[in-house]
Amino acid sequence: METVTTTGSAASRLTQQPQxxxxxxxxxxxxxxxxxxxxxxxxxxxxxxxxxxxxWLLVGxxxxxxxxxxxHSPDMFSGISVLTFGRVRAAHMGMMVxxxxxxxxxxxxxxxxxxxxxxxxxxxxxLVTGAAFWNLGVLLGVGGxxxxxxxxxxxxxxxxxxxxxxxxxxxxxxxxxxxxxRFRRGDTIYITQWYLLAAFLWxxxxxxxxxxxxxxxxxxxxxxxxxxxxxxxxxMFLWLGAIGLGTAYYMIPKVIGRPVYSYNLAxxxxxxxxxxxxxxxxxxxxDGPFPAWMITASIAAAILSIIPVATVGLNxxxxxxxxxxxxxxxxxxxxxxxGAISYSAFSIVGxxxxxxxxxxxxxxxxxxxxxxxxxxxxxxxxxxxxxMYYIVPRLVGREWRYATLIKLHFWSSAYGVGLMVLMLxxxxxxxxxxMNDASLSFTESxxxxxxxLRGRSVSGILLTVSHFIFAYHFVLMLFGLGRTASVPTFLxxxxxxxxxx
Amino acid sequence: xxxxxPLFLGIFxxxxxxxxxxxxxxxxxxxxxxxxxxxxxxxAYPSPRSGMAERGRQIYAANGCNYCHxxxxxxxxxxxxxxxKWGIRRSAPRDYIFDRPVLLGKMRxxxxxxxVGHRVPVTDQNAPAPSATTSTTTGAPVAGASPAxxxxxxxxxxxxxxxxxxxxxxxxxxxxxxxxxxxPSAPNExxxxxxxxxxxxTEAWHHRHLYSPRSITEDSDMPAFRFLYEKRxxxxxxxxxxxxxxxxxxxxxxxxxxIVPTYEAKCLVAYLMxxxxxxxxxxxxxxxxxxxxxxxxxxxx
Numbered sequence: 001m002e003t004v005t006t007t008g009s010a011a012s013r014l015t016q017q018p019q020x021x022x023x024x025x026x027x028x029x030x031x032x033x034x035x036x037x038x039x040x041x042x043x044x045x046x047x048x049x050x051x052x053x054x055x056w057l058l059v060g061x062x063x064x065x066x067x068x069x070x071x072h073s074p075d076m077f078s079g080i081s082v083l084t085f086g087r088v089r090a091a092h093m094g095m096m097v098x099x100x101x102x103x104x105x106x107x108x109x110x111x112x113x114x115x116x117x118x119x120x121x122x123x124x125x126x127l128v129t130g131a132a133f134w135n136l137g138v139l140l141g142v143g144g145x146x147x148x149x150x151x152x153x154x155x156x157x158x159x160x161x162x163x164x165x166x167x168x169x170x171x172x173x174x175x176x177x178x179x180x181x182r183f184r185r186g187d188t189i190y191i192t193q194w195y196l197l198a199a200f201l202w203x204x205x206x207x208x209x210x211x212x213x214x215x216x217x218x219x220x221x222x223x224x225x226x227x228x229x230x231x232x233x234x235x236m237f238l239w240l241g242a243i244g245l246g247t248a249y250y251m252i253p254k255v256i257g258r259p260v261y262s263y264n265l266a267x268x269x270x271x272x273x274x275x276x277x278x279x280x281x282x283x284x285x286x287d288g289p290f291p292a293w294m295i296t297a298s299i300a301a302a303i304l305s306i307i308p309v310a311t312v313g314l315n316x317x318x319x320x321x322x323x324x325x326x327x328x329x330x331x332x333x334x335x336x337x338x339g340a341i342s343y344s345a346f347s348i349v350g351x352x353x354x355x356x357x358x359x360x361x362x363x364x365x366x367x368x369x370x371x372x373x374x375x376x377x378x379x380x381x382x383x384x385x386x387x388m389y390y391i392v393p394r395l396v397g398r399e400w401r402y403a404t405l406i407k408l409h410f411w412s413s414a415y416g417v418g419l420m421v422l423m424l425x426x427x428x429x430x431x432x433x434x435m436n437d438a439s440l441s442f443t444e445s446x447x448x449x450x451x452x453l454r455g456r457s458v459s460g461i462l463l464t465v466s467h468f469i470f471a472y473h474f475v476l477m478l479f480g481l482g483r484t485a486s487v488p489t490f491l492x493x494x495x496x497x498x499x500x501x
Numbered sequence: 502x503x504x505x506x507p508l509f510l511g512i513f514x515x516x517x518x519x520x521x522x523x524x525x526x527x528x529x530x531x532x533x534x535x536x537x538x539x540x541x542x543x544x545a546y547p548s549p550r551s552g553m554a555e556r557g558r559q560i561y562a563a564n565g566c567n568y569c570h571x572x573x574x575x576x577x578x579x580x581x582x583x584x585x586k587w588g589i590r591r592s593a594p595r596d597y598i599f600d601r602p603v604l605l606g607k608m609r610x611x612x613x614x615x616x617v618g619h620r621v622p623v624t625d626q627n628a629p630a631p632s633a634t635t636s637t638t639t640g641a642p643v644a645g646a647s648p649a650x651x652x653x654x655x656x657x658x659x660x661x662x663x664x665x666x667x668x669x670x671x672x673x674x675x676x677x678x679x680x681x682x683x684x685p686s687a688p689n690e691x692x693x694x695x696x697x698x699x700x701x702x703t704e705a706w707h708h709r710h711l712y713s714p715r716s717i718t719e720d721s722d723m724p725a726f727r728f729l730y731e732k733r734x735x736x737x738x739x740x741x742x743x744x745x746x747x748x749x750x751x752x753x754x755x756x757x758x759x760i761v762p763t764y765e766a767k768c769l770v771a772y773l774m775x776x777x778x779x780x781x782x783x784x785x786x787x788x789x790x791x792x793x794x795x796x797x798x799x800x801x802x
Binding site: 070071072074075078079080081084085086087089090148149150151152153154181189194197198201202205206209213214218219220221222223224225226227230234238271274275278279281282284285286287288289290291294297298356359360363364365366368369435436437438442443444445446447449450 | 505508509511512513515516518519520522523524526527528530531532533534559560561562563564565566567568569571573575576578579580581584585591592593594595596597598599600601602603604605606607608609610611612714715718720721722723724725726727728729
């Protein structure tokens with residue numbers, strides 16, 4: 001009975017309270033039981049994905065903090081090959097993209113798929129095996145990078161053997177997810193399912209095509225860089241981005257208890273996203289030794305991607321209209337809305353830095369690091385945190401123990417990533433200006449960005465604190481030490497006038 | 502949205518569209534380039550690197566040098582790459598046809614390295630003139646393209662067997678001049694060196710810089726790569742390739758000890774010295790003199 005009572009959405013309970021708890025009739029109860037069964041069937045694999053993801057998040061954060069300090073204190077540990085900046089940075093990226101982001105994304109995607117297909121998860125052992133192999137792949141990859149076997153392709157640094165393990169693990173996960181889609185009940189396919197199905201299909205094509213073009217039948221010369229950035233960009237948009245957007249499309253309406261504002265808008269947003277986002281990426285090679293038309297096409301696609309950004313943003317905004325005060329209470333909503341807004345910011349920064357006049361200044365500067373963190377952290381990671389705050393209680397049958405810890409987590413994450421992005425955006429701009437002034441010596445351009453890099457290190461400390469707080473809270477939940485209340489943990493005590501807008 | 506088939510086709514279609522536009526068509530355009538040659542088939546550029554330099558590329562990639570150094574010179578309309586004399590022309594796809602992995606880079610926390618095997622040091626006023634004070638290092642053969650084989654073991658700084666082709670009496674350091682570019686530009690190097698213009702980065706300079714970046718450029722924020730060097734007790738004589746330090750230098754090993762590059766360090770330096778895009782390309786306008794094979798490297802901004 002415990003799990004049943006925790007399955008309803010936070011807001012439906014919120015909105016019910018002032019009305020004195022409307023009696024649920026039988027169909028509703030059946031639905032609740034059904035949901036509880038589905039949730040229970042996803043319990044082991046999803047928790048395994050989450051636990052692994054959070055482990056990689058912690059290690060990756062420590063590596064990031066180390067790399068960040070290394071940039072302004074380059075003599076730290078210079079005698080140890082494993083700890084040289086280039087290896088630590090690559091290991092950090094690998095852990096965050098494949099260890100944290102992909103595993104958290106897959107965990108959430110599996111749960112969402114089961115919920116939306118309204119089918120219990122059969123053979124969870126397949127997924128557990130997939131998760132185990134994926135972990136092995138990340139471990140091998142990171143170990144390989146630290147041992148000096150990086151391939152030299154950004155976002156694809158894992159040695160080929162690690163990539164092969166990841167791919168096998170992925171096929172296990174995907175085959176299962178698509179199978180679940182096959183056994184879905186009901187005709188309509190919800191928006192979230194479009195995104196998830198697309199992500200699940202795009203990733204293996206992308207990964208395999210890149211692997212073939214870089215290692216099996218390698219393309220010549222600069223085409224490797226083209227393949228490399230095509231991969232990195234699409235991994236961000238078509239894999240992580242699609243999962244992130246799909247999750248936001250589920251969580252926001254679910255928590256506030258209203259349907260999505262417009263399905264048509266959502267369809268436009270989805271297809272323009274698929275079309276334009278997959279064509280961006282080459283602007284990272286701007287002014288390089290490539291055909292100009294190719295880069296221009298990507299810049300145009302980046303500009304056109306304002307269409308999906310605007311439609312998705314508008315849709316979320318209209319769904320949320322009048323319900324924004326709920327962000328005071330629901331951790332899920334707060335994280336998810338932060339992520340959704342960051343997605344817009346991420347895309348707009350992406351457009352600005354790809355314009356040729358701007359790229360002249362900020363290309364080859366820390367601005368690109370700001371951009372990736374906007375996408376990977378401010379957007380994707382925050383959405384994932386939000387979904388975990390929603391899903392984990394439904395898996396373990398307990399509610400989050402401390403509202404204070406959630407608040408601390410949110411604020412240190414939000415301020416941490418905000419500070420980081422701000423520092424790197426401004427620092428990158430300053431760096432670019434002094435780099436383009438040929439009368440200044442080159443080292444002046446790197447010196448000019450150092451204060452900002454120190455600021456970034458401060459943000460790294462904030463983020464480290466935030467992640468350890470979250471991990472601690474998660475471990476409490478895992479060991480059944482959460483609250484046994486029937487009401488979810490709200491960030492603040494409910495004030496009824498906020499609930500009815 | 503109803504029906505799985507349109508959804509699936511759309512998902513596949515957008516992916517295939519992106520692949521066709523950004524990979525397949527560009528690959529038709531720039532994916533099958535040959536080296537450029539004169540009409541009589543001579544003067545091929547670029548040419549594959551030597552084994553050591555290729556190994557050096559792996560070390561460059563493995564240690565993430567590409568996270569801070571680019572290897573691409575932008576055209577005059579973008580950035581100040583040419584003004585900074587990071588090259589005499591913009592980079593072109595043909596420059597990279599033998600590169601695997603290609604290490605173009607996307608960040609400049611360090612200067613561009615597209616021509617570091619050819620360039621002269623410009624910004625180290627406070628440098629202790631390393632090429633003059635350090636002894637010659639040996640062992641790392643220069644790029645396979647070099648027409649004049651580097652003097653294999655010129656251990657003593659005073660001995661300067663100038664490459665046979667060059668008649669001018671070269672200063673000691675020019676003996677280590679990699680001259681990886683084909684012969685036409687090689688004499689130029691020697692002449693400019695004689696006129697008091699700084700000589701290109703030498704192997705000794707690179708080793709010293711990798712071991713202790715801030716002993717050469719005070720403001721450098723490059724990590725030191727000390728793990729590529731070995732500290733050992735001097736057995737009898739100081740090794741020919743030992744790093745040479747000023748007496749005052751805090752990096753100097755205690756007396757009786759020496760710092761020698763490992764094989765990996767030598768490969769890395771061989772790779773760095775092989776980075777040279779000074780050869781003109783027909784499809785790229787060289788900044789000053791319109792492309793003629795003996796484009797004089799040094800006079801061009």
